[in-house]
Amino acid sequence: MKKYTDTGKKDTRSGFGEGLYEAAVNNPDIVAMAADLTSSVKMDKFCKAFPERFFQCGIAEANMIGAAAGMALTGKTVFAGSFAEFVTGRVYDQVRQELAYGEANVKIAASHAGVTLGEDGATHQTMEDIALMRALPGMVVINPCDFNQTKAATIAAAEYKGPVYLRFGRPAVPNFTSADRKFEIGKAIIMNEGTDVTIIATGHLVWEAVQAAEALEKEGISAEVIDIATIKPVDRDAIVASAAKTRAVVCAEEHNMAGGLGELVAGILASECPTRMEFVNGQDRFGQSGTPSELMAAYGLDAEHIVLAAKKAIGKK
16 A cells, blocks of 8 residues: 655645636736635735736636636636635526536635635635535536645646636645656546545545545555545546445545535446445535634544445445
């Protein structure tokens, strides 16, 4: 089993900021917008380097999405950033009509996703955003796992023509993927190969899945870990191939059950490779106030609960 090392905790939103800047250096048609949260979504470096290409829209997210769609029509590649809750639930009509339906070349930069936003509580957290964005025809949905992958995913999103939902977070989390790995939209990453159970994870839960696999190995259980950074379009072949091998699957995500990665995988396997499954997610709950680590534990979004789910899935074979 490959061992992964935390090279230093960093927030994934900072990976976005670095990726946006690097992409913009090489592409003068990239512009960025923020809804009064420039620092929070880490657009500072871009703003300072390219002030003529940055637009502060204020607390007017719907207007920001409309303006982004308009700029995209002029040939610009637009990044529009705010909290994940505000650029999905608050402006869903604009995202649907102007970005998805209009096939606009706009990248929604959604920071502070999931419960790990922390103390701001349920009104600012979102556990439903992936479901909302997945439902939109033509919308690419990316949920990277650490700083390095978020940076690479941002650069890949900049090169992609069409609407993208790019999800990242606030807390400092382990940075463990390769800094020089190119991000491929729609391609799963096999973190570890295994034979007894498949753990399919996305976002912050990938690190927890890796830790769970190491714990299971100590008990003689071989776990395959798959990082699904691109939720849409998803790598169906990788999911089916792994499930066919292990015959037991766990899906882990910092998102509610409805419309998330787990239901997506279950739908694929129901039609192509019926498999015993367990789910680690936020179930059917809103967020609440607390530190990121407290909330991850309270919602069962950690390696310990992934281990329990893996054993349960194996027991159902």
